[in-house]
Amino acid sequence: MPAEIIGADGPTPVLHDPHVAIVVQKRDFIDRVVAATGARRTDARPIIEATLAQLGMVLSAGHTLAVPPLGRARINLERDARGGDVITLRLRRRAPPPA
Template identity: 80%
Template sequence: MTAQGTGADLPTTTIHEPHAAIVVHKRDFVDRVVATTGARRADARPIIEATLLQLGLILSAGQTLAVPPLGRARINLERDARGGDVITLRLRRRPLLGAAPDENSASGPLHPGESDGNSLPNG
């Protein structure tokens, strides 16, 4: 006969507290790309919008998207809810060169903890 343990010998898992996501709207996204590239907003906007359209079409078609430095996105779950697609993605990214991996880091001109005042918590 074996004695049952009290559970103290089981491995512990760390559960991260949920946090509100910061939403980056299209206007803010365009501003970040314009600031990064130095292009004129009028020139960059149609290119950015066409890029976002193609990303949406590729993912809606169920295709895997491999675009460095964004990473490799593949569909984990897809279902139709109230006339629209709900797509759950798995995004695998490689660490950026010269940057220490930080789960709270944001790409673009803003640093973690900074806000441009236009982003809203997603709740």
């Protein structure tokens, strides 16, 4: 249950991070795609790597990326930091259809 701050307008919920970020490494990502498609790993891996490279190039060029079902990604902030670009994205996804 989230903590509350009692103010003049009544209790106000204090929002905390809902969870710690879980990092999915490229190897695990490829395994998930292979499992979802049933493709052979040797066939899927170069296609997935090329797709990820193209996503990176499009975003580095400053373009908005509209790729359903991922969503629409646009650059919110971009800066250079210690030998690499730092790109902050805003990703808008459609709500899943009701069950």
